[in-house]
Amino acid sequence: MPGSSIIDDLTARGLLQDATDLEALRRRLDESPIVLYCGFDPTATSLHIGSLLPLLVLRRFQEHGHRPIALAGGATGMIGDPSGRSAERNLLDDATLDANVQGIVAQLRRFLDFDRSGNPARLVDNRDWTAPLSAIDFLRDVGKHVTVNQMLAKESVKARVESESGISFTEFSYMLLQANDYRWLHEHERCELQIGGSDQWGNITAGIDLIRRTSAQHVHGLTFPLMTKADGTKFGKTAAGAVWLDPALTSPYEFFQYWINTDDRDVRRFLLQLTLLPVEEVEAVVAAHTAAPDAREAQRRLAREVTTLVHGADACREAEQASAGFRRPAGELSADELAALAGEIPTTALARPEVEGVDVVDLLVRTGLASSRSDARRAIEGGGVNINDERQAAPRPVEAADLLHGRYLMLRKGKKHRHLVVVE
């Protein structure tokens, strides 16, 4: 198997946006396994699904025999990458950053194989070599090799320089730190390829230039297109916020639902880029879906694949069951089925006096389904509120008879916003 088949695979999946010298990279990959890296920003305690794509590309490389390094940007995270940003970032403090790095490192572990013989994955934190660097060392060893002219020419910087609010020196310097990461990994880990989203192009080439100037070595860079959605909304964001990989922040059920709701126009690309399914299989699924779009098979397959990848097969099965449970009205579900739903969908446990005799309006607020009592009232007036899947025409107190099996209450606002109340 030629090493460059990974390139063909990435191409077939539409994952190749730019590469520094694709032919040279192919030749290099054919020669012998390569060490490559990709950076992940610890901007939160968890990664979100935007990181799925780079994570899986690393994984694809590893399955082709190459050695991936996942870099947690503990140092660069303190600076803030200006790429794709219109405004200055807030700086994170040490403690927050520590917690964030810890969180994402645990997640990175799930996607790569650290024990694989021959090409085990590695995990690094750029604080290890960046923190000890003095300002003077940095200016002499990195800054000296780069002209401000080149830096200003980078798209990420140019956009911000021309913007109203400008760019701080701190963020301006970001690309030098990333360039230094690449150089460090090149020197210490023999890393020869950096990958990233297309917004990382400027940062990646900065590293390549730095390596060439300081060691006359030619290394590679490769980017993939940023995830977009057909309807123009931001990938990975819902009304509730980001879709996280951490099950405590986004439950497997919510995660599963995110993919189930995928637009027809996006589903093929997502299957190709966010799952490990072979390309031919994706095409077969897509063909079936085109023939019978109302069956939503492609969305279901996508949801299954991605949820299993992130949360495991068991969690995925439970999520899918919860998702399917809604085909029947809540009133028909057994006590066991409702119990299984608890925790899977948004759930609130309340004492009996907090439910019985309490107005639906207050319960909607209590569960977060409505932001205020006015909001709750308006939702009821608009015909959007259901108790146990029965539409409520007007506000009313909840009665003991409403409690399914004596302790469950299924509140629903609109088609998709469900909340289970459990009486303790």
Next chain:
RNA sequence: GGGUCGGUGCCCGAGUGGCCAAAGGGAACGGGCUGUAAACCCGUCGGUUCUGCCUUCGAAGGUUCGAAUCCUUCCCGGCCCA
């Protein structure tokens, strides 16, 4: 440091003494149509004990019967000059 322009609801953005809880757009939410898709149509979108009352237009004071709109000071940002 000087000058100048600006800071309005989730975002953009109109408003420049009463008719302003504040135009318009976007996002969001609800309803309808659907396939848990898209498009489209309709409605809602500060709070509330709801034809009223309360809180809001960077912050604090002031003028006025009445201020998002005028004045003062302060804070923050853009641009120009030094």
